[in-house]
Amino acid sequence: MNDRENLISLFRRTGYERMPVHFSMSPDLAGRFEQYCKQTGYVCPPKAFVWLPGSALKTPRSQDFWRSLYRHSFKEGTSFDCYGVAHEPGSEACFHMTKMHHPLEEMTELEELMAYPFPEFVPEPTAEQRAGAAGAHEEGKFALGDMQCTVWETARYARGMETLMMDMMEEPKLAEFVLDRVTDNAVTLAVNFAKAGADGLFLGDDIGMQKSIMMSLELYRQYLKPRLKRVIDAAREVNPDIIILYHSCGYVTPFIRDLIEAGVDVLNPVQPECMDFEEIYREYGNDISFCGTLGTQTLMPFGTPAEIEMTLRQNLDLVGDAGGLLACPTHMLEPEVPVENVVAYLEACRNYKK
């Protein structure tokens, strides 16, 4: 099996030959890791995914355009995304993280929301997307479309979480309008990736807190599940075999059955600090695969290399020869993670023998 076939078979739980690696690092750690590789000649094992570029905007808007929609000024270095959400740098101690400002937060009337310049995407894949997928396939790699912040998170970044939740509870028309505008775009993005030849989509919306779910199942089923399903169905209309990965931080156990029903194939990241992987695997492992399980709140920053190797082995042994788990860190590896632990993870994958 080439890498692509190996990963597809792993996600389909029909056996796999080797464990690919999947991880990301904060810029600070990435710099130290690069230095380590230069000094030692270390070569990172091949990564699981080739990430495809995004779709083109119909009407790209300038940073000044978005800046002019706000009444207050921003720190130097603030940038605006395609929804006009401002990302303002924090203090130096915040490293790569930014504080978000929500352009729709103060609006109280549907007309105001309707007048907002939501982005729209060209409903065809770009040449870069097609070339990216074709290039990945030529190399025998899995081409993945990044669509995290699929609906709920993009909508709440634009509207503000508290305001959007209040809308969902008390002003359904406002909530539905914002969620629908974002879902329409998500459908276009998903279809473009599928048409370009993506093997999978990495969807995601955080719906878990550390120890509880973020909203009731009723609210989730009313507003978010149908919209997630709409995005997945649209992609599957183009490519019925496209693999759907879905990310939510935190504790999401009560949502897993709904996610399966919406069409999710692979759940990420299964934070061990929030959920018991063994329990979840035994309950849902016949219906969904997993990606993650190596905790970035505990194991990766504070564990030893031996503990990392042991945890990876235990989790992969649990799912067995059929596969169903891409074992990897649950989140971006932050500056306090020792380079030795990154290498321990990579080597554990390389050396895992079923």
Place this chain on the structure above:
Amino acid sequence: MEILQEISLNLQKGKAKLVKEQVQQAIDAGIPAEEILEKGLLSGMDVVGEKFKKNEVFVSEVLVAARAMNMGAALLKPLLSSEEHASKGKVCIGTVKGDLHDIGKNLVKMMMEGKGLEVIDLGTDVAPETYVETAIRENCQIICCSALLTTTMPVMGEVVEEAKKAGIRDKVKIMVGGAPVTEAFCQQIGADKYTADAASAADAAVELCRMGA
């Protein structure tokens, strides 16, 4: 009194407009503001807090209940003279320097206000000296620190050290919380109280203030 029970029940359902109307009705009926606050608004938030602890309600329900409480409390505020109504304690809260996550911190703030505590929200990315200066200036009994990241957890230890340096460590209690924070970490840095969820944090803060933090 029936209307206070109704206020409490409607607050639990997040019916902000109704709560506001009924608080006004209660005021007009001559019920003391303190009683409306305690037996109407705060008793309603108590129920929400208990349900939140048991995972029976979630962030969205807490948000709408807190908004209903705030709308009712705004009517009572001018009527609660400082002599008759002393707040149950004063807390300054913030997400520590280097960390911009505030969902948990905002929940804790709402829950604490729902217990009748006065809460000064310092926002996110808060430097240790800011907590301590605020606690001194505002006579806070509690400094409450939140962090989501393992990267920023150690700043909580710096807050403890800063409070010692300023000579207020015996006058102020330091509470810590957030996803990666544990009881062991709380003890290790010499903070006073760790709680695992927002409602428990509010309970603990009330208790610390009652004990004369």
